[in-house]
Amino acid sequence: MTQHSLTAAPRASWLPPLPLIGAKLLELRKRSVLMVITVSFTVGLPVIFYGIRVIYHLSDPAHYGPAGTASAFATAGTLMAEFGFIVAVLLGATAGTSDLTDGMFRHLVITGRSRLALYLARIPAGLSVVLLPAAVGFTVAALVTGFLNGPRAPGTLTPSAGALAGAGLWLELYLVIGFAVGLGLGVLMGQRTVPVVLLIVLDIIITPALADHALPHFVNVERLVIGVAMDQLKPAVLAGGAHVGPTGGGLALPPMPTWAMAAVIAGWVVGWLAIGAWKMATRDA
């Protein structure tokens, strides 16, 4: 036993050190099934989507147009957003609950490390797992759209670099939201399955239903749903257009002011992260 004094440990700090973030990243990276799902839905999906379109176009150009059209980009972007959101939720919930379900949470708390630091380490670790492959997948889509768009018919538009970049940022923001909500809800419930199912239901059933129907007297409540706010912020290029900027009034609901959209989005991200932090700090280990 080395004889050193019980010094005031920086471990009480709420800031997670890099090795702690790296350790969480290692734990997530080594989940092979989760990684296969993540890479499949973020990189594999656009690769297969555009791969099929390229093959069709090459085999029968008269019937099948070039792979990189604006409408194809909108379809690919929507698919990447929907599946990417689900993957982000899954990753967030896993990052929030794996220590607990595997029995490691207790070991970690016993180290004396601040619970807030343990919690915050999950955010950069988990986000890096989902955002990097999503960026790769989006880059594939953008490159195909930029270089394999073929001779343009009169009147058609090709998304500009600025429009593509805006779409990429929107997509990544959507995944950040999915991750944050999955993390917060996962930590709150202490398990992964129910939060993932709830958020899939929210994403593919509740949000489209609300976006398509303006409920009298409840429009402002509908606007608080994250998917509704994000749909209003959705770049036109992801809705089949080619210009820079949000689609705005593409939904059944009256358009929201930008500040309101930003507030709803920030509220969901910060709110769920704060709920997760509170639960992590107060949970019996």
Add this chain to the structure above:
Amino acid sequence: MITMSEHGDSPRQRAGEPAPGEAGGWAVEVHGLTKRFGARAAVDNVDLLVRQGSAFGYLGPNGAGKTTLIRVLLGLTRADRGTISLLGLPVPAQRARALARVGAIVDEPRFHGHLTGRQNLKILAAARGGDAEKQIGPALDRTRLTHRADDKVSAYSMGMRQRLGLAACLLADPQLLILDEPMNGLDPAGMHEMRDMLRGLVDEGRTVMLSSHLLDEVERTCDQVAIVDHGKVIRQGPIGELIGGTGVAVEVQCSDPSAAVRALGQPAIASRIALTDDGLTVTLIAGPAREQAAEINRRLVGAGISVYGLRPAHARLEDWFLSVTSRLGEEQ
């Protein structure tokens, strides 16, 4: 040192207060600790003192509140009342500083099954910070896990997980180890190995506090014990002194043990008589043991019972535990 622990003694007396100038102090000091779950007190006004550099056993039946006490000590759950100090530092006020030199296993040691033993330790070392990562290799060596360190934990046996739990404790280069049922699930060879490891740690000057319901293992491993039941510490002190306080016992081999019990009970010659497989064990009342043994022989022969043998019985923790708990049962 106090010779016999009873309810009236102070916790310091019960634990054997260090003499003036004696090195060390209390690795664990707990006063009036209470933790309730609804109306039930899982830890009920517990006073506990664990001397630094000792092996301390926290004994009790399942459900007695052993794990809850350990969870409260480590700040895994909050106490309702009382004070805790680990290595001289108040908990929870200075919990992070205290736990920097504490290693602990609570309940069954569980880890990320999809990671290797080494990777699990790497995660815990990252949480500990400092030099903990450098301790991974030595900790694996010490717990004899080096050859399996790069296998996934899902392939580990229970004994290997216990050893990995101990390796996780060693990352802290701990002055104090708090281990909850460390022998659980181990085969006899595994228990022997674990016992040797724990004794080795104590020999280095570390303090080991372990909870268990395995009396024999505690007797072999620990210097001091506390007995807990229904959340209360009912006895506490050095094992030798506690067992010594139970009195001298004699094993009697005879032709009719049941009749022997009756013969010795009227008038009472013993503080306790227990039937065994081939006779009975008689715990003598205070007084000259040789004369009492002779009186036992006279009475049995007088009652027409053939006596085949009389020999001193080795007092054991289990006997003491049973005598204490049976006395309590009678008091209640």
